[in-house]
Every structure is written in C-alpha cells, then in structure tokens.
Amino acid sequence: MFGDYSIGDLGSIFVMQGFAGLILFSVYVLMALGLAIIFGQMGVINMAHGEFMILGAYVTWMTSNLFQSYLPGLFSGYFFVAMMLAFLASGALGMLVEWGLIRHLYKRPLDTLLATWGLSLILQQAYRSVFGAREVGVELPQWMLGSLKVTDSIEVPINGIFVMGLTVSITCAVAYVIYKSRWGRQVRAVVQNRIMAGAVGINTEKVDRYTYGLGCGIAGIAGSAFTMIGSTGPTSGQLYIVDTFLVVVFGGAASLLGTIASAFSISQTQSTLEFFMSGSMAKVLTLLAVVGILMLRPQGLFSLKVRK
Amino acid sequence: MSDEPNKGLRSPLRRKLLMGAAALPLVSILPRPSFGAGPATATVNTTGLAVTDTEVTVGILHSATGTMAISETGSIQAEKLAIEQINAAGGVLGRKIKFIQEDGASDWPTFAEKAKKLLVNDKVAAIMGCWTSASRKAVLPVVEQYNGMLYYPTFYEGLEQSKNVIYTGQEATQQILAGLNWIAKEKGAKSFFFIGSDYIWPRTSNKIARKHVENVLKGKVVGEEYYALGSTQFNSVINKIKLTKPDVIFTDVVGGSNVAFYKQLKAAGVDLSKQALLTISVTEDEIDGIGGENIAGAYACMKYFQSLDNANNKTFVPAFKKMWGEKTVIGDVTQAGYLGPWLWKLTCEKAGSFDVDKIAAASAGVEFKEAPEGYVRIHENHHLWSKTRVGRAKLDGQFELIFETADLIEPDPFPKGYQ
Numbered sequence: 011m012f013g014d015y016s017i018g019d020l021g022s023i024f025v026m027q028g029f030a031g032l033i034l035f036s037v038y039v040l041m042a043l044g045l046a047i048i049f050g051q052m053g054v055i056n057m058a059h060g061e062f063m064i065l066g067a068y069v070t071w072m073t074s075n076l077f078q079s080y081l082p083g084l085f086s087g088y089f090f091v092a093m094m095l096a097f098l099a100s101g102a103l104g105m106l107v108e109w110g111l112i113r114h115l116y117k118r119p120l121d122t123l124l125a126t127w128g129l130s131l132i133l134q135q136a137y138r139s140v141f142g143a144r145e146v147g148v149e150l151p152q153w154m155l156g157s158l159k160v161t162d163s164i165e166v167p168i169n170g171i172f173v174m175g176l177t178v179s180i181t182c183a184v185a186y187v188i189y190k191s192r193w194g195r196q197v198r199a200v201v202q203n204r205i206m207a208g209a210v211g212i213n214t215e216k217v218d219r220y221t222y223g224l225g226c227g228i229a230g231i232a233g234s235a236f237t238m239i240g241s242t243g244p245t246s247g248q249l250y251i252v253d254t255f256l257v258v259v260f261g262g263a264a265s266l267l268g269t270i271a272s273a274f275s276i277s278q279t280q281s282t283l284e285f286f287m288s289g290s291m292a293k294v295l296t297l298l299a300v301v302g303i304l305m306l307r308p309q310g311l312f313s314l315k316v317r318k
Numbered sequence: 319m320s321d322e323p324n325k326g327l328r329s330p331l332r333r334k335l336l337m338g339a340a341a342l343p344l345v346s347i348l349p350r351p352s353f354g355a356g357p358a359t360a361t362v363n364t365t366g367l368a369v370t371d372t373e374v375t376v377g378i379l380h381s382a383t384g385t386m387a388i389s390e391t392g393s394i395q396a397e398k399l400a401i402e403q404i405n406a407a408g409g410v411l412g413r414k415i416k417f418i419q420e421d422g423a424s425d426w427p428t429f430a431e432k433a434k435k436l437l438v439n440d441k442v443a444a445i446m447g448c449w450t451s452a453s454r455k456a457v458l459p460v461v462e463q464y465n466g467m468l469y470y471p472t473f474y475e476g477l478e479q480s481k482n483v484i485y486t487g488q489e490a491t492q493q494i495l496a497g498l499n500w501i502a503k504e505k506g507a508k509s510f511f512f513i514g515s516d517y518i519w520p521r522t523s524n525k526i527a528r529k530h531v532e533n534v535l536k537g538k539v540v541g542e543e544y545y546a547l548g549s550t551q552f553n554s555v556i557n558k559i560k561l562t563k564p565d566v567i568f569t570d571v572v573g574g575s576n577v578a579f580y581k582q583l584k585a586a587g588v589d590l591s592k593q594a595l596l597t598i599s600v601t602e603d604e605i606d607g608i609g610g611e612n613i614a615g616a617y618a619c620m621k622y623f624q625s626l627d628n629a630n631n632k633t634f635v636p637a638f639k640k641m642w643g644e645k646t647v648i649g650d651v652t653q654a655g656y657l658g659p660w661l662w663k664l665t666c667e668k669a670g671s672f673d674v675d676k677i678a679a680a681s682a683g684v685e686f687k688e689a690p691e692g693y694v695r696i697h698e699n700h701h702l703w704s705k706t707r708v709g710r711a712k713l714d715g716q717f718e719l720i721f722e723t724a725d726l727i728e729p730d731p732f733p734k735g736y737q
Contacts, residue, residue, distance in 0.1 A: 023561050030553035037551070135383060143387040145577065145607025155611070157587035167585035170553070239585070240550040241577030241607050245385040249548045249574050284554035289545035290516045292554075 022163040031281035033170035036177035037239070038273035040232040041250050042257040043184060046269040048225035049258055051188075051201050052218060054112055055123040059254055060247025061133035062226045065103060066096030066233030067242040068141060071148045078149070086151040089234075093176075096234035097227040104226025108219045116218075130247070137244040145243035154238065169238040176235055180228065185266060187224075197221055260300050262310025271311050276300065356412020362671045365465075368441040369672050374413040376401070376659070377420060377436035379447030379457070384424025385573070390449045392603055393471050393655035394419070395642050397446045400659035403637070410663045411672070418442065426456040433457040437464040443672045444469060446658040449651070451475060451518055458483065467674050469658030472651050473598070473620060475522035476731040481678045484661060485701045486694075487654040488621050490523045491733045493598055496706035497619030498530050500721050501566055505594050508537045511564035513555060513571060513579075516544035520570040523598060526736045527568060533735070540564050545571070550578040556586045567595040576604050580612045590615035596708075601649025602715060610715040622653040622691040623709045623717040634690035647715065653690050660686050661696065693726070701729030 041063070048056045056062075073092035077085045107129065115122045154172060157165040188194040199207040200217050208214045233247075240246065261272030276296060283292035304310070353372040356362070368375035378397050380390040401415045409415060418440050420432040429448065436442045437460065444467040448454040451474050461468045461482040468483045476489035501507050510531050514520025524542060531537045540562040543555050552575075559567060571579050576599065583590075595616040602624050605613060624635060624647060634656070638648055661684060666672055669680035685695040695703045703726040709717030 019561070023557055026560070027554065027557050030557060033553060034551055138383065138387060143382075143391045144603065145388055145574070147605075147607050147609035149609065149611075155584065157585060159587070165587040167553075167582070167587070169581075169585045236550075239578055239581055241574040243388055243574060243607060245388070246574050248385065249550050281551075281554050285558065288543050289549065289555060293546055293549075 019163065022161065025160075025164050026166070027281065027285055029166050029170065031278050033167070033173060034277035034281050035274050036170075036174040037236070038253065038257050038277050039181060039270055040173065040177045040228075040235060041254045042261070042269050042273060043180065044225040044228035044232065045254050046225075046258050046261070046266060047184070047188075047228065048222055050265065050269075051197055051221055052116075053119050054116075054222070055119065055126065056225070057123060057127040057251065058107075058130035058133060059229055060249070060251040061130045061137075062100045062104060062229035062247075063233030063236065063250060064137065064242065064244070064247040065100050065133070066093075066230030067148070067237050067246065068137065068146075069096040069099045069230070070234040070237050071146050071242055074149050086153060089151065089154065093231050093234045096230040098230075100230025100233070101223040101227030104229075105219050105223035107226075108222040112222060113215065113218065134244050134247070141244065143244065145241050145246070148237040148242055150238060172238065173235055176231075180231065181266075181270065184224075184228070188266065193217075193220070256297075256300060260304065260310055262313040265310075265312040268310055268312030275311075353409055353412060353414045356409075357670070362411055362666075363673065364671075365673050365675075366441060367443045367672055367674075369413065369443060372413060373416050374410055374672060375416045375418060375440060375442050376662070377418050377433075377440065377442040377445040377447065379420050379422055379429065379432055379436060379445050380449060381422045381424040381453075382419075383421055386422075386424040386449055386453075388573070388607075389603065389651070390422075392646075392649060392652035393446075393449060395646070396471075396638070396648075396652045396655035397659055399638055399641050400656045402641070404659055404663050410666050411670070415659070415663075422447070422453055426450075426452050429453040430456040430460050433460045433466070433468075434464065437461070437466045443467070443666075443674075444662045444677075446471075446655065446662075448472070454478075454483075465674050467662070467677055469662060471655040471658060473654070475519045476526075476733065477522065477737075479699050479701075479731050481700075482674070483700060484658070484681060484696065485729075485731075486657040486661065487651060488704060488706070489701055489729050489731045490526050491730050491736060492701075492704065492706060492727050493620060494523060494527050495530055496723050496727060497596055497598070497617075497708055498527060498535065498568075500619075500708050501594060501596050501617065502535045502537065504721075505565060507565035507594065509540045509562070509564045510537060510566045510568050511540055511559050511562060512542040512568050513559075514544055514569065515547050515549075515572045515575055517547060520544065520572070520599075523570050524568075526733065529736045537565075545575060547573060547575065549575050552579045552582045553586065556583055556588065559588070560586070565594060567593065569595065569597045570599045571597075572599050574607075576600060577607050577609075580608045580616075584612045600711070601651065602647035602717070603649040603652065605711060605715040606647055610711065610713045613711045614713045616711045617708055617720065618711065618717060619706065619708050620650040621704045621706055622650045623707065623719060624648045625709070625716045626691065626707075626719060628690075628692055630688050630692065631690040657686060657689055657694060657702070660688070661694075665696075695726070697729050699729060699731055701731060703728060 045059045048054050070092040077088040157167045159165055196212045196217050200214050257273045261268030280292055280296045283295055359371050363369040380394045381387050405414050422429040446469045448457055448470050449472050471486050473487040473493050512524045528539050531539055597618050600618050665677050665681050665684050669676040681696045682698040687693055706723050706727055708721040710720050712718055
C-alpha cells in the first residue's frame with residue numbers, strides 16, 4: 011500500500027498517525043478517570059457513567075447558547091466556564107445519587123450494577139423529555155476549530171491538542187488530590203479498611219459522597235470536552251461506556267497508574283491496527299488481545315496489594 | 319420538546335359553541351368535515367378490520383424511546399401531520415382516521431411484538447412504521463402472516479419485496495447510481511474512498527456503489543472501511559484518506575458516529591469545499607447534531623430536501639412547522655413518512671375498500687401529485703418511482719439543490735449485475 015508514496019509523504023502520515031494515537035489515548039484516559047475513581051476506590055460499578063458525561067455535554071450546550079444570546083463578546087472563552095459548570099452539575103447530581111441510591115447498596119456491589127443501569131435508563135429518558143430526542147449541535151468558538159499546520163503536510167487537529175492538555179492537567183490534579191492531599195489520604199484509608207478508618211475518626215459517609223461526586227464531576231468535564239469530537243444526544247453516553255469499562259478493568263481497578271497504562275496500550279494498539287486494516291477488524295483484534303491478557307492476568311495490568 | 323401538537327383554538331371554540339341550543343345550527347356550517355357519509359362498512363371491510371361507519375384505525379409503529387428515537391421522531395411527526403390533514407379533508411372513504419401509536423423502543427423483537435398486537439388485537443387497517451432495516455426484517459414475517467399492510471419510510475438497501483409492504487423511501491440503486499454518475503461527470507472523479515457504519519445497509523449500498531464505480535464509471539475504489547455502530551474515533555481513517563487522496567469520499571456512516579466523523583474531518587483540516595464528499599446518510603435531521611459549520615460543502619444524494627422549490631413543498635414545510643415548531647427540520651425520511659398515510663388513502667379510494675388484499679393489488683399505479691418531493695407513483699414492485707437529487711450542505715444546516723434527474727427513476731430492488 012505504500013509503493014506509490016514518497017518518503018516525505020509517508021513520514022508525515024506516520025507523524026499524524028502518532029498524534030491520532032495520542033489523541034485516542036487522551037480521550038480514553040479522560041473517559042476512564044472518573045470511572046476509575048468510583049470503581050477503583052469505592053467498588054461501585056457505575057453503569058450510568060456515560061449519562062453523567064452527557065449531562066456535562068448538555069451543560070456545555072446550554073452554556074454556549076447562553077453566551078451566544080447574552081455575552082456574545084465573551085463567546086471565545088465560554089468553553090472554560092462550561093467545563094466548570096459541567097463539573098459542578100455532574101458532581102452535584104453524583105452526590106445526590108450517592109445519597110439517594112448508592113449508599114444503600116455498598117454491601118451489595120453487584121446490585122449497584124443493576125441500580126446504576128436503571129439509573130442510566132432513567133437519565134436517558136429524562137434527557138429525551140427535557141432536550142428532545144434529536145441530537146443537539148454544540149457550537150464551538152472559532153479558535154478551537156481546524157488544525158495546526160506544523161509543516162506543509164503535517165496537520166494536527168486543535169481540538170485534539172486541547173483534549174490532550176486537558177487530560178494531562180486533570181490527571182495531575184486527580185493524582186495530587188488522591189495521593190498528596192489530606193482528603194485523598196482519607197479516601198485511600200477508607201478503601202483499605204472501612205471499619206478502621208471510621209474508628210480513627212474519618213467520616214466515611216462523607217468521604218464516599220465526595221469521592222462519588224468527584225468521579226461524576228470528572229465524567230462531566232469529559233462529556234464537556236467530547237462535544238468537540240462527538241455527538242450530544244440522549245443516548246450518546248452509551249457510545250463511551252464499553253470502552254470506558256474496558257480501560258478501567260484492563261488497567262486493574264484500584265490503580266490510577268493502571269488506568270493510564272491500559273488506556274495507552276489499548277489506544278496505541280487500536281490506532282495502529284486501524285491504519286493497517288479496517289476499523290471493525292482493528293476493534294476485534296484489540297478486544298481479543300485484551301481478553302487474552304485478562305485471562306492470564308485477571309487482576310488487570312496493575313493491581314493494588316491489599317491485605318485481605 | 320413537546321410531542322403534543324398545538325391544538326390551537328379548536329377545543330375552547332367547540333366548548334363555546336356547545337354552550338347553548340342557539341349554537342346548534344352553527345355546528346353544521348363549521349368548516350369541519352362530517353364523517354359517516356361513505357359507503358357501507360360491510361362493503362368496504364370484508365375481513366374484520368377496525369372500521370366503523372365513522373372511523374378507521376391505523377397503527378403508527380416507531381421508536382419513541384431508545385437510541386433510534388433520534389431518527390424516528392421525524393417520521394412519527396410526519397405521519398401524524400398527514401393523518402390530521404387527511405381527516406381535515408374528509409378522511410378516507412368517508413371515515414375519520416384514528417391512530418394507535420406503539421413504541422418499538424429501538425428493540426427489534428419489540429417491533430415484531432407490537433406489530434402483532436396492532437394487527438391481531440387492534441385489527442388496524444394499515445401500519446405506518448419501522449425505520450431501520452433490522453426492525454423491518456423483524457416485522458415483515460408478522461405482517462405477512464397476519465396479512466397486514468406496512469408503509470415503510472426509510473431509504474434502504476433493497477433486495478426485498480413483499481405484497482404486504484409499500485416502500486416509500488428509495489432503494490439503494492435509485493438513491494446511489496444517479497449521484498455517482500453526477501459526481502463522476504461534474505468533478506471528473508475517478509477514485510473513491512468508501513466509509514460506512516458496519517451493518518447491512520452501508521455494506522450493501524457500498525457493494526452496489528463499488529460495482530457501479532468499477533464497471534460503469536471505470537473508476538477505482540481506493541479504500542473501503544467500516545466502523546462499528548457508535549464508533550466515535552475516526553482519526554486513523556482520516557489519515558488514510560489523506561494518504562490515498564481520493565477524488566471523492568463516499569460515506570454512509572449513521573447515528574452518533576456521523577457527528578464524530580464530520581467534526582474530526584473538519585478538525586483534521588479536510589476542507590469540504592475542496593475535497594468532494596458524497597453522503598447518502600446525512601439529512602437535515604443529522605445536520606442538527608453535526609453542526610452546519612462542520613459539514614458545509616458536502617454533497618448529499620437522496621430524493622428530498624427541505625429547501626426544494628416546488629408548490630407542494632411550499633405548503634408542506636409551513637404546515638409541518640406549524641404543527642411541530644419553527645425549529646424542526648425535515649429530512650428525506652420524514653418526507654417519505656408523510657407519503658405513507660396519503661398513499662394508503664389514495665389506494666383505499668382506488669380499491670373502494672380497506673381490505674388488505676384489494677389494497678395490495680390496487681397499489682401499483684397509484685400516484686400522489688401533492689407529494690412534497692414533487693410527484694410519486696407506486697411501481698408494481700411496491701417501491702416508488704421518484705427523482706434522485708443532489709444537494710450541497712450549507713452553513714445554516716439546509717441543502718442547496720445542485721442537481722436532479724430529469725425523469726423519475728424506476729425502483730429496482732433486485733438490481734442485475736450489482737449483487
């Protein structure tokens with residue numbers, strides 16, 4: 011397939027393909043981060059993760075409409091406001107859900123799967139009733155569109171760079187919060203031994219609620235960012251949920267580093283394979299590889315060593 | 319968004335009129351049709367359908383919930399509009415159409431079950447419904463077994479024909495061939511890159527398109543790619559497109575993937591005013607989600623655009639917007655949904671009966687001169703004769719008509735040499 015092309019052409023295609031892989035990697039990390047916190051730290055299988063993302067997307071859509079009508083001068087910067095609002099909205103809904111639903115199910119982790127799946131159906135229908143069944147188009151400020159011309163033949167999509175930057179900063183922030191802050195220490199203490207953590211004076215209920223809220227809030231930011239590359243409709247969240255679980259489970263549930271490593275390996279495998287064969291076949295081979303590795307290493311790539 | 323049509327003045331007006339005996343004579347001069355003046359029920363209904371002296375019942379069967387609701391909402395709206403207009407014009411054989419709406423919920427077995435319910439319990443005279451090929455394939459054995467009549471609105475892959483189905487959308491050769499001919503002639507296109515979602519319709523359509531490109535246009539297909547339904551990452555295939563530099567990108571990506579594909583295409587610096595792209599899956603409905611700025615310049619090939627400039631369409635579009643809101647857009651399938659109830663009404667009147675066997679036999683040759691797309695006629699194979707048109711997407715989400723075939727194109731669900 012490369013016979014007819016010059017070395018220069020091929021070189022620039024490989025550079026762009028490398029970027030495509032990195033962008034896919036960032037998208038996967040962003041998708042999976044919220045779930046990794048909830049699944050990894052709390053053991054809750056959150057099937058409604060995609061719907062929390064789409065809430066963020068709808069918040070972004072509403073913010074863009076508001077800015078267009080009332081603050082057209084500031085439109086170019088609305089996206090940052092939208093991401094903050096998306097974080098707050100999804101986080102608040104997450105905390106509400108934790109209070110009303112999840113906390114009653116901590117002792118029955120498999121039931122959280124069913125409960126949150128039901129929640130995802132309820133949320134989908136709620137979005138459909140409120141925003142309509144059709145997809146909405148989120149308008150982006152001009153500077154976020156198009157691509158950056160590095161050389162004559164190498165072009166890098168600006169929204170891809172934006173997602174990469176966002177992923178790096180959010181990952182760093184989460185790593186700091188979980189591993190360095192006082193609150194993060196409490197979270198990890200609750201994960202390791204809930205009863206002892208309670209005995210030394212940690213308010214475990216409060217920690218749970220905020221952890222769940224943080225995970226959902228990050229899902230909201232991800233949803234907000236994905237309005238740049240995907241669709242915003244009542245069921246769009248379903249498009250992400252399978253890949254998200256794949257990344258988290260493959261990485262090893264309780265490990266942030268595992269999530270990143272797993273997102274990296276899956277995205278690179280997939281984007282390389284996609285280039286040499288058709289999209290569906292690439293997906294099949296990627297999934298087969300993941301299944302194979304999980305059979306040999308059921309705990310995922312990285313796992314936390316906890317004394318049970 | 320509310321699903322209830324704006325009822326306007328009707329019910330308060332009626333209440334006022336009914337308040338006193340003095341109002342009684344007024345009722346007769348109201349411009350509302352009276353029903354019950356048609357031929358006797360025993361003669362128009364010999365098979366026990368839900369037909370009374372004043373009413374006839376039809377079913378509407380689409381997904382109002384689930385992932386397909388995005389697409390099927392337009393069809394439901396169009397069918398309700400057509401039924402309301404037919405009733406306002408005196409109904410069918412002197413009878414008012416009453417509809418029972420069932421929700422297929424984007425789930426194919428549910429479609430089959432609900433179709434059975436409509437035919438067996440409700441004894442509907444016809445069903446307007448289905449959208450995806452999968453739902454039609456699920457319903458087909460049911461309408462054949464219980465001898466129902468299905469009006470199916472979506473453009474589809476062909477390779478099917480049934481006494482019990484009228485296909486009001488285009489089959490694949492009707493939709494694709496004229497568009498490929500046009501772009502080959504207009505753009506001098508020789509190389510094509512196909513990209514589609516991975517299921518029966520894109521695969522069959524691309525197979526037909528490939529044969530046409532290779533055998534008739536003497537061009538070359540430089541790539542053919544399929545992505546799983548719901549895929550949101552297209553950067554790799556966009557790089558392949560950049561590498562192969564095709565004259566035309568030919569796409570039949572559907573659903574949420576569409577949005578991702580066009581957004582990423584734009585972000586990758588592919589300028590659709592320079593790179594020709596021909597799609598058979600993007601209507602005005604999809605552009606709502608994609609955003610006009612992401613797809614402006616692309617060509618779409620189908621039979622109807624909301625912007626069509628003809629007298630029928632100029633009354634249809636305002637009527638639709640009046641019923642469903644100023645912001646609603648009307649895509650190809652929505653228009654085809656609108657044809658269903660009208661074609662059924664015209665066929666009933668031609669047959670002088672609601673009996674399914676008589677309607678199936680009388681369908682061939684029925685013509686609908688008020689169709690928003692211009693004019694349609696039912697072929698012996700139960701598909702429609704229709705024109706094929708090419709439109710170019712504009713920033714505001716509408717299409718500008720660029721080309722239309724001079725004559726109606728004959729539907730050919732089993733095309734020779736294309737299978």
